[in-house]
Amino acid sequence: MPGKLLVIGGAESHDAGDDEILERFVLLAGGADANLVVIATASESPAEREKEYAEAFHRLGAERVTPLRLESREDANGDLATSALERATGVFFTGGDQLRITTVLGGSKVDSALHARLAEGMVLAGTSAGAAMMSSTMILGGSVATVSSASVRTGPGMEFLPGVLIDMHFAERGRLNRLLSAIAMFPHELGLGIDENTAILVDGDVFEVLGRGTVTVIDAGQARDISCPSVDAGGPIALWGAQLHVLPAGHRFNLTERMPMRRAEEDHAH
């Protein structure tokens, strides 16, 4: 059975007793028996990020935590890297710049190994840039200005989670217009705006929301009209009749049916 994905909107709490997102990652990866790998390639300070997450995961009961430093494509094609991943039950990607992840890892042996391990049941987690890169198309940057093709830049992501476009730090950085810009241009993708200290846990085609904030789902698949000027011409985009869902912790969403589901704890009552 393919493994689960934990996609975190950034700035997840590391405080003891308030770190349910990281705790869930450790538990899913095997708890005390977990074999965790931290990849801080996106970050400009990888040593600090590796230390930070190793401490958090140790505190949460994981004994084996290996920082896997990948700074070049040579690293990402090396035997050391792939052998580290062979034994991993959970891999965690830190934040930083998502373009660092694709340029260093994209198409490498590590890329293949991650997909293979995920298919075998490993847990793959990422926060911020490590979350953005999980989709087949990722948001590279953009502005909070007008809903327009100029307001967002996209490119191929690492393709762990197809059919969605993920934006993170969603409420905190006011990214509605940048996500709307991308969704209006590519309405076949489902927009997921994940707040800080909030995550989705993807299991097959269902995700569940964890954490303190909300996940904003924008679905323009059934939109009645979209008017998008050419990329060269630019100018604001019109979008009529997108669906919007706000999902706090415990809420689940079916990605295939594009529908929210009753909360897990209510299942037994029905």
Place this chain on the structure above:
Amino acid sequence: MPGKLLVIGGAESHDAGDDEILERFVLLAGGADANLVVIATASESPAEREKEYAEAFHRLGAERVTPLRLESREDANGDLATSALERATGVFFTGGDQLRITTVLGGSKVDSALHARLAEGMVLAGTSAGAAMMSSTMILGGSVATVSSASVRTGPGMEFLPGVLIDMHFAERGRLNRLLSAIAMFPHELGLGIDENTAILVDGDVFEVLGRGTVTVIDAGQARDISCPSVDAGGPIALWGAQLHVLPAGHRFNLTERMPMRRAEEDHAH
């Protein structure tokens, strides 16, 4: 026929040749024959705001522009104020703090005079705080954090435009979650998020979008489910199946039917 409302999301351009929103206000109020009144009560620097708008309106061809300084309820109940409004063809409210407008003007003779003049066909315009106060319920403040009852504070506005909740500087200040919080609690109100340098011109139950940005309409009237913890308990709100529309300049929206309309220039083609 009741007059038009021009509701501006803040930071409208004053640059010659790029000031279509202010130009529209002057034209609607009579152009060279306009008799304009500027009310800067919301602002902490009313003299500066009065000067700024008087200059802009003069440049756009209006000869008569009267700053009406209302700093106290005594001012707002004075004969000077009501006689200034008797002749006004257009009134402009500047930005600042919307609570200043209600505390100084609410229930005063100026309040009554503004409603009376509007019913007689005057144009009423407001930007930023001057826009927020126009609705029957206005947003007083809030945070961009979680969608929750704690994230927004509302109170009665000046009631020029019933049935809506207006948020301004919408994209620029990332106010989706604060507007969603209010709309999830009060889904009978229609949410209007107006970007900077963008406005809606309301004529009866139809508005048209002007300016450079977009207006985000959030309609939770047909939402399938809303779960809102009590105000005392707090915590994130769930909202399933709100409708979202993004409307750039030229787009029109019917407030009674809660539906976007084809653009004005397309009317003749159909």
